[in-house]
Amino acid sequence: xxxxxxxxxxxxxxxxxxxxxxxxxxxxxxxxxxxxxxxxxxxxxxxxxxxxxxxxxxxxxxxxxxxxxxxxxxxxxxxxxxxxxxxxxxxxxxxxxxxxxxxxxxxxxxxxxxxxxxxxxxxxxxxxxxxxxxxxxxxxxxxxxxxxxxxxxxxxxxxxxxxxxxxxxxxxxxxxxxxxxxxxxxxxxxxxxxxxxxxxxxxxxxxxxxxxxxxxxxxxxxxxxxxxxxxxxxxxxxxxxxxxxxxxxxxxxxxxxxxxxxxxxxxxxxxxxxxxxxxxxxxxx
Numbered sequence: 001x002x003x004x005x006x007x008x009x010x011x012x013x014x015x016x017x018x019x020x021x022x023x024x025x026x027x028x029x030x031x032x033x034x035x036x037x038x039x040x041x042x043x044x045x046x047x048x049x050x051x052x053x054x055x056x057x058x059x060x061x062x063x064x065x066x067x068x069x070x071x072x073x074x075x076x077x078x079x080x081x082x083x084x085x086x087x088x089x090x091x092x093x094x095x096x097x098x099x100x101x102x103x104x105x106x107x108x109x110x111x112x113x114x115x116x117x118x119x120x121x122x123x124x125x126x127x128x129x130x131x132x133x134x135x136x137x138x139x140x141x142x143x144x145x146x147x148x149x150x151x152x153x154x155x156x157x158x159x160x161x162x163x164x165x166x167x168x169x170x171x172x173x174x175x176x177x178x179x180x181x182x183x184x185x186x187x188x189x190x191x192x193x194x195x196x197x198x199x200x201x202x203x204x205x206x207x208x209x210x211x212x213x214x215x216x217x218x219x220x221x222x223x224x225x226x227x228x229x230x231x232x233x234x235x236x237x238x239x240x241x242x243x244x245x246x247x248x249x250x251x252x253x254x255x256x257x258x259x260x261x262x263x264x265x266x267x268x269x270x271x272x273x274x275x276x277x278x279x280x281x282x283x284x285x
Contacts, residue, residue, distance in 0.1 A: 020233050022058060022087055027219070027229055029060045034215045035152050035276055036061055036123045042278060043150040045069055049118040052142050053077040054107050054151070055125015059088025059100075065121060066097045076117065078103045078110065079125075108135035112142035119143070122151035127189040132196075136203035143283040149205065150280050153190030155212055159275030161264075162217060163188065166227075166236035169256035174243040187234075193277055205281035213278050219270040226270040227257035 021028060039061070045051060045068040053075055056062045062077035069075065077100055079085050085102045092100050103110070108129050120139055129135035139149065157164050171177075182188050183195065190196045193210045200208045219226045230236050231254055240250060264272050 018081060019083065020237070022083060024229060024232060025058050025087070027221075028233070029058075031217050031219055031229075032123065033060075034217060035274075036064060038213060038215065038276065038278060039121050039123050039150055039152050040064055040068060042280060043119055043121050043148070045073075045119060045121075048072045050116065051075045052112065052117040052120040052139065053125075054120060054122040054139060055079055055128075056088055056102070057081075057084050057123075057125070059084075059091040059102075061121065061123045061125075062088060062100050062102070063092055063095050063097050066092070066100045069099070071099055073099060075100045076103055076112075077101070078105050078107055080104070080106050107139055109138065112138070114141050115144050117142045117144065118147050120147070120149045120151070122149075124152060124154070124187070126151050127153050127187060128185045130185060132189075132199045133202045136200055136205065140203060140205055140283045145283055145285045147283045148280060149282070150278070153196070153277045153279065154188050155193075155275035155277045156191045157182075157188060159212075159214075159273070161261075162230070162272050162274060163235050165260045166230040166234055166253070166257050167239065169253045169260065170231075170236040170239035170245075172256065173249055173253050174239055174245055177239055177242040190277055190279075193279075196277070196279060200279070200281050204284070206284045207280075207282040209280045211278045213276045215274055215276060217272045217274050219272070220268065221270070222268070223258040223261055223265050223270060224254060226261060226272075227254040230254075230257050 047070040049069045051065050053062045053065055056077035056079050062075050066075045082104050085104055089102050154160055197208050197210055231250055261270055264270050
């Protein structure tokens with residue numbers, strides 16, 4: 001099987017950092033639930049539709065889509081991490097959801113059946129391709145003429161304290177790692193809405209729409225619990241790993257994040273504002 005994005009496959013499928021998304025699956029799914037709700041609402045999935053879910057992770061999006069399209073519909077859920085797919089398959093079985101096929105593969109190069117899907121969805125699963133234009137062109141081939149793509153990506157850093165605050169706390173404590181191109185494959189790669197619109201055009205898609213959507217990410221638990229999650233996944237975790245941060249560094253970063261998140265806290269929960277880029281496009285008739 002051809003894998004163009006080998007670095008991403010290694011990270012999500014084999015590295016300890018990628019495995020953390022399995023460990024903290026429940027907390028992350030809860031936090032990101034408003035984003036998935038946004039994608040599903042805008043995708044307008046209907047009974048009987050055949051859906052392609054890109055970067056399905058541990059299965060929350062695929063299971064929700066499968067329920068939307070009903071037993072005569074179908075979801076093909078693709079990811080480059082086999083451990084994620086194994087977990088997603090188990091979750092779908094536990095949920096009694098049997099209209100999902102889980103597919104290991106790189107969506108940039110995988111040979112999806114052509115013109116077979118009514119819609120493509122993704123919650124934070126399409127920002128990691130080495131050749132984004134080739135990836136979207138390949139996904140578009142899987143859509144029927146007129147089929148739609150609906151996907152969410154993180155907006156600019158200033159509108160996303162979930163990323164910005166932990167990164168500041170970690171770099172204040174440990175230093176600044178080497179700069180990387182923010183448009184390079186990674187969580188923030190689609191922050192520039194105009195750039196991504198151009199990539200979709202080059203991939204041959206039409207009726208391209210993008211909207212900056214403000215919403216709240218919800219964490220059930222204490223400020224320190226929320227801050228601890230921030231140091232285990234995301235930008236703070238990457239800084240800590242780069243500088244080989246010690247337990248005392250991690251504790252200091254967590255307390256700094258908790259202090260900065262205080263305005264977002266209510267009793268027993270934290271509500272963090274986010275700016276999400278919501279993209280939609282269509283395969284031409």
